[in-house]
Amino acid sequence: MVRWEPGTPERLQRAALELYAERGFEETTAAEIAQSVGLTERTFFRHFSDKREVLFHxxxxxxxxxxxxxxxxxxxxxxxxxxxxxxxxxxxxxxxxxxxxxxxxxxxxxxxxxxxxxxxxxxxxxxxxxxxxxxxxxxxxxxxxxxxxxxxxxxxxxxxxxxxxxxxxxxxxxxxxxxxxxxxxxxxxxxx
Amino acid sequence: MVRWEPGTPERLQRAALELYAERGFEETTAAEIAQSVGLTERTFFRHFSDKREVLFHxxxxxxxxxxxxxxxxxxxxxxxxxxxxxxxxxxxxxxxxxxxxxxxxxxxxxxxxxxxxxxxxxxxxxxxxxxxxxxxxxxxxxxxxxxxxxxxxxxxxxxxxxxxxxxxxxxxxxxxxxxxxxxxxxxxxxxx
The missing domain is CATH 1.10.357.10 (Tetracycline Repressor, domain 2)
Incomplete structure (x- = not known):
């Protein structure tokens, strides 16, 4: 079995879900999601059009x-x-x-x-x-x-x-x- | 059979539908709907919370x-x-x-x-x-x-x-x- 090594979208997705569950969806910004995994807001928007889409990747x-x-x-x-x-x-x-x-x-x-x-x-x-x-x-x-x-x-x-x-x-x-x-x-x- | 006499919400609803079909939903304002049947925007919002709701009355x-x-x-x-x-x-x-x-x-x-x-x-x-x-x-x-x-x-x-x-x-x-x-x-x- 190969260990699952998530790529950038997957890392952002997991980070987003964690923050949404902890703080609430409305209360979390794209910048905060990106920062929590050491990425920039710009990187977030390169992968997802908005905060909603990250859950539907x-x-x-x-x-x-x-x-x-x-x-x-x-x-x-x-x-x-x-x-x-x-x-x-x-x-x-x-x-x-x-x-x-x-x-x-x-x-x-x-x-x-x-x-x-x-x-x-x-x-x-x-x-x-x-x-x-x-x-x-x-x-x-x-x-x-x-x-x-x-x-x-x-x-x-x-x-x-x-x-x-x-x-x-x-x-x-x-x-x-x-x-x-x-x-x-x-x-x-x-x-x- | 009693002839159907529409009340204010029904009149607004029919007027809205006519304008939405003619001009498009996005292009029609609540004020225009109200005016088309001789009513004010205020009356519109007394009956409907927004332009969408008028279609779901x-x-x-x-x-x-x-x-x-x-x-x-x-x-x-x-x-x-x-x-x-x-x-x-x-x-x-x-x-x-x-x-x-x-x-x-x-x-x-x-x-x-x-x-x-x-x-x-x-x-x-x-x-x-x-x-x-x-x-x-x-x-x-x-x-x-x-x-x-x-x-x-x-x-x-x-x-x-x-x-x-x-x-x-x-x-x-x-x-x-x-x-x-x-x-x-x-x-x-x-x-x-």
Missing amino acids: GQELFARAFLDGVDAVPPDASPLEVVAAALRAATVFFPDERRPYSRTRQSVIDRNPALQERELHKLASLATTLAEALRARGVTEPAATLAAQSAVTVFGIAFGQWIAEGEERSLADIADSVLGELRTVTAGPPTA | GQELFARAFLDGVDAVPPDASPLEVVAAALRAATVFFPDERRPYSRTRQSVIDRNPALQERELHKLASLATTLAEALRARGVTEPAATLAAQSAVTVFGIAFGQWIAEGEERSLADIADSVLGELRTVTAGPPTA
Whole structure:
């Protein structure tokens, strides 16, 4: 195993999260984040457009992980099989070592409406991207958007459980179980 | 039938939408909206906290319509039956006469990221409120959140179809059909 040696963006990201959690997001400046790891404010802004973005670094890779999962399933897979594969691929992004980081990040986001909006926007974009990928595979509407939104919903719920205090299951196991619950809920008795 | 006589907030709302659609959201001031219906800027701000809010007026009533649907189903109904009833109740809010207004409103929102964030936030709050109502009925997690999120997803897709050019079905009929599609998608072959 290679020891993880963070580059400049990652160092800034960890420093930012620490300060946001300690002092609050509003109370922390980009200059303070940079200084805490011996860098300048200018370096901070070379990597991130603002204080919000530092918490969303790597988000293209996260979306990419979902899409890799989509690409990996055979062309005749059902939309739900595609969703399951996309979820499984995305969970690789969140190994158990990352749980404490993710937990702190979420607690910072939960305390700030602007960050919550950014997070909602991120998840909405992810659903749009996934729906596009499903349509590119020949899935028609509204099935493509329903499957994509369901993937994002399942991911969000699974993620919330994964970072809960005391939770020890892997994100992949939780996501599988939440997807199973979705099947149970929607299979319910025919609508009245 | 009583003819609909709009009050001050409704007049401001229609005037705002007209100006936003004509000139753009950014290019329109609260003073201009008020003036266009013979009112003052001060009156505008007595009813709305800002230019964004004028497009989201009545949103508590919209959430209330969903909750009324939840309350109307028997206690032993499945989460999906509750969702179907909530959707049906909410669609009453959007009679066919409202379609042109809703269409214009959406086109304004689609062109402005700040309004899109507000809309996402509204739908996220609606899902949270619906999940609470389901938990209050004894539905456990994650079924409550899954059902609530699914209701919001189905509503969003159905609404998008309802305001599409040339669409003539009622929102209730479209929502029924999208909910049926969700059942088909999630019933698909067992996950690989």
